[in-house]
Amino acid sequence: MSSPQYQGYAPAPAAAKTNGLAIAALVSSFFISLLGIILGHIALNQIKTTGEGGRGLAIAALVIGYVSIALAVILIVGVMGSAAANR
Structure with missing residues (x-):
């Protein structure tokens, strides 16, 4: 009488590598x-493929x-508008 073979658990799947870009x-984007x-x-395109x-x-x-670019544009327009109003 042979004992059944213990197969154990399957190995955990490898974590997906994070795209460097x-x-x-x-x-x-902060600087x-x-x-x-x-x-x-570019990173989104690479991640998709x-x-x-x-x-x-x-x-x-x-x-x-x-958002940073939009805030910069709003700030520049506001400063220019303020300067034009003070003339």
């Missing part, structure tokens, strides 16, 4: 918004980059 996009936007779009992780990082970089 997504990380770079997020970091750069150079336009670079964060460009890298974020390779299946890597980091989609949330790339989207966060895009949001931060676009």
Whole structure:
């Protein structure tokens, strides 16, 4: 009488590698918004084709980059409008 073979658990699936450009996009979006936007779009395209992780990082970089540029434009228009009103 032989005992049944214990098979154990299946190994845990490997964690998806995070896209390097997504990380770079997020970091750069705090300093150079336009670079964060460009890298974020490239990272999203790479993530779509390779299946890597980091989609949330790339989207966060895009949001931060676009909001920063929008705030800068609003600030510049406001300052110019204020200067024109004081003439």
